[in-house]
Amino acid sequence: MKPLIGITSLFCLLVNMIFWSSLLFLFALLRLIIPSRGWKKLWTSATVLLGEACIACNSSWIKILHRPSIIITGMENLKKDHWYIATSNHQSWGDIFVLQKITNKKVPLLRFFMKDVLKWIPIVSIVGWSLDMPFLKRYSKEQVEKNPSLRGKDLEQMKKAFKRLETNPGTVLSFAEGTRFTQLKHDDQQSPFKNLLRPKAGGIGIALSTMPFITTLLDFSISYESKTKSFWDFLCGRMSVISIKVRVIEIPQNLLGKDYSKEKGFRDDLKDWLYEIWEAKEEFLNSA
Template sequence: AFWALDYPFMKRYSKAFLDRNPHLKGKDLEITRQACEKFQGIPVTVVNFLEGTRFTVDKHRNQQSPYRHLLKPKAGGVAFVLAALGDNLDALLDVTILYPEGTPPGFWDLLCGRVSRVVIDVQTRDLDAALWRSDYQEDPVFRAEIQQWVSELWAQKDARLVEMAGADNCAVAQTGEASNE
């Protein structure tokens, strides 16, 4: 659906990969910048998966994530979107998804109706203009502030997953997504 609607897709590269392919450094930010320019002044939803990848127990362990049910979030993408579209954004919709049956299903399982239940929690977060007041790449103080804001958001999301699972009397699925609108 995102492809059909001409949403841009960012490809994140590891530091080691960029060291071998320096011509790709900044490519993801350039794609985001172009998309933000294209969407200026028109109603649009920007979807940003801050974890950048699907949760697995191995990834969680390798990252040494401080969160029980989430991978470490990546703040750079959301900071860049906020800087590019900040004045045009109404709110941030923080979406948390719980799969009560355990492991998140595949897309085909969802299409085939093999998933009996999904619990979705949506929180509207106010956007303070301070969130786009500076350049994430060039301002280390601002970068630390954005990273702290995202870390606090993620800690709340991790706690919310535990609450949702308790209310549903099920195990917490290993997932979490956030989106901007």
């Protein structure tokens, strides 16, 4: 029965994404053809509405096929017209659908940090481009050492991406761990947390530097009852018992109005702050 649910879920997902990505692409083209700031705000609002409709449709088939049991705390006092930066622990591609489902029309549309390689997936590329999601190409220390001209390029990419989000309220979400949790990655990192990888401050730091009007962080902690968390497990409905804790955290004043690429003190303070958030997240995951 579960494999049949998985196949049906995949079919619903593909049909839904193809339909809405086609409409998003048309509106995004209009935004390019008529590039004035006033019109851009209108087209951006239209693409956001389409994005929310797409999420609502995904949430519908998830509700029908998976019958999820989601216990959420901390969703009070969220604002639709407020700017947020958000972060979450990351265990599965299913996290994206869960986060979209619980936040849709409660906060501004989530914009995820997307890995540059995802540009080559047509539907993902169209949706990401239409909704101004930042595609980021990160360079390793080894790559930078071999080619010093790459130094700082990933930061410049982030700055350009965030500049496109200035016209309308938004929620920029960074999976601060940088990748999905696995025990192998955890052991390689020698992470001090049992259920989490070490948080990386880069994405959040550049977002704060580029968009100083963001003063609030949304911290999502997701716990699945299921021990297996592949995307196929999600599609099959095996990850439907979920506990989520949401924390609305005011960003400390010493982390606002700083330049992440130039101020080492800011980078250190931000890293320490994220580790404090991760300690609270770990406590929830241990008790969930």
